[in-house]
Amino acid sequence: MRSEDIAKLAGVSRSTVSRVINNYSNVPEATRAKVLRIIEQYHYEPNSFARALAGKRTDTIGLFAISMNEKADASRIYQNSYFAPIVDLVVDTANARGFYVLIHTVYSPSDFQKIKQAFQQKRIDGGILVGTQKDIELVRELVSQDSPLVLIDYDISEIMAERLNKNHLAVINSMDYEGTVQAIEYLIKLGHREIGIIKGRINTFSGRERYMAFENTLQSHGLPVRDEFILEGDFLKETAYLETAKLANSGNLPTALFCSNDDMAISAMEAFAAQGISVPDQVSIIGFDDVELASRINPKLTTVRLPIDEMAKASVEKVISLCDTVEPTFSTVSFPAHLVIRDSCKSLL
């Protein structure tokens, strides 16, 4: 069943059918009703590809979860508890707005081509990128096609420096710096002076922000930043477990460990437990993100909560509105983060 069939049945031309479908104003109510009735009756659905080819939108947005530094493993992106809820919320929000969502994960530069292709092949009207690394080249390529694009967690200053802000672009961030300051100052208030960190992926904006906030806060309070308490991490469980085990074995422990996300905090707790080191009695632990597990493990994890839901929803709204506007616009929102105190930190006072 094609628009031509509908046209015949309704006694009009394809042009008119198309006008009805696209809700153009210049068709009389009677004609519109007639055409609509036939469409209803035959359950006609315009071919989305033909529409797209003729210049209409695809009503599909792309969602790309980028995690380029890791080794091959079928499900590895979801090792990161931060992605899953974003994916879920984006899908639900977009669906509710009448959009399909096309998902692709990116583990390697060649996967990244898939994003560009999705745009170039016109599969999507706009896209959301999450987990973008500091890699302006990649973003520039995308943005230079001037496709509506939303970046979750990206350093705005890089955008400004490259003057990419004259395109259809938006950035959705969280206040990682401020959240981390809250966390560290809370530890300090509890009397901790030897505070360590497991770093996040340092080529992400949030990874850098959390680390910088950690270092700056210690320094501004006159506390030491000790190399042996700075553990390398990548936001993933495995590395965090290994690094924590190493720290535990060294016999030289900080009194508190700030973990750049919850996945790593929980792994650290497990690693300590495996060595018979008790949390929070021997070492306090604090995380970031407030994933579902955080409030259900034992001890319950003190962490910094991010409004992931709102961020995901905002991304969808933003990308849709970017698709709707002809004029290039750049905008940015930063969502607040706040400390959630539970049971994984002990007062030393």
Added chain:
Amino acid sequence: MRSEDIAKLAGVSRSTVSRVINNYSNVPEATRAKVLRIIEQYHYEPNSFARALAGKRTDTIGLFAISMNEKADASRIYQNSYFAPIVDLVVDTANARGFYVLIHTVYSPSDFQKIKQAFQQKRIDGGILVGTQKDIELVRELVSQDSPLVLIDYDISEIMAERLNKNHLAVINSMDYEGTVQAIEYLIKLGHREIGIIKGRINTFSGRERYMAFENTLQSHGLPVRDEFILEGDFLKETAYLETAKLANSGNLPTALFCSNDDMAISAMEAFAAQGISVPDQVSIIGFDDVELASRINPKLTTVRLPIDEMAKASVEKVISLCDTVEPTFSTVSFPAHLVIRDSCKSLL
């Protein structure tokens, strides 16, 4: 950049360019190389919609998570921990095979239209449905379009009865019945004789299977099936919490409670805890699915493990092979389930 541009640059016709792109055999190596080089050089990407319109595949599969009985709430489908990993694995597997995946959640019959549309509008080559209810009408509609379709968790006998098996169709199931039998017999072996259940959504195949296995196993062991220990459930946390709280308040407890999935088992544990009833001392609890949380809560949940990963992967492989075959085929696989014993069940002997 269109195929025509490439053709000009390569000094051939669009036909030849197309033949190269589609890897047809009847083009000499020299010509092929020449065309390929130009394509490379200009980063040409054929427009996917034009290809699809001209009859090629879309290289996209649809994934539809159906959960029609619930009330409106933006993220409700993911209240169900069973869906999330399936979504994740399907995306990763499909991506690895070069397919995009188009996702849509279905909460209402009108959402369901979106599935049909996705097929009718030719947005996807094939689709995977998860959470399908007993609703052969719906499946028949889809199948009668003869689109490659994979159903996860569906009663095969319904398919056979309707002779839908002459279409491009596959069903991926798990051995819910056998898994439940293992769980119940384990409880019996521990000395339990008063065993209750929280039912799953009874219009799903797995919901029915788990319930039937529960009832049959009790009966075959000469044990009572008491109405007051049969709690209505829908696989979701909230209802399970409420029903368990009611049971706890009644003052009349079974010694063990089989929960039709882990989400409900965990909620039941929380409801009991809130009433000061200790698991497993006062009541043993057993779940189904083995979600991530199961092994991390306290006490660790004894449950029935399902190979969700393999099921998700198999679905993708299946739908892709269905897209590749001209002849209609029907196939079905049932994945094993097995009991994982942890700490939430107590021996009464």
Added chain:
DNA sequence: CTGAAAGCGCTTACAG
């Protein structure tokens, strides 16, 4: 208000 026609960017018989 409305239809005929061109065009979107491909693929694929068809003919040579």
Added chain:
DNA sequence: CTGAAAGCGCTTACAG
């Protein structure tokens, strides 16, 4: 082996 042409199913100036 290869090109010209028709066709996939829409939309949108254009002309009336």
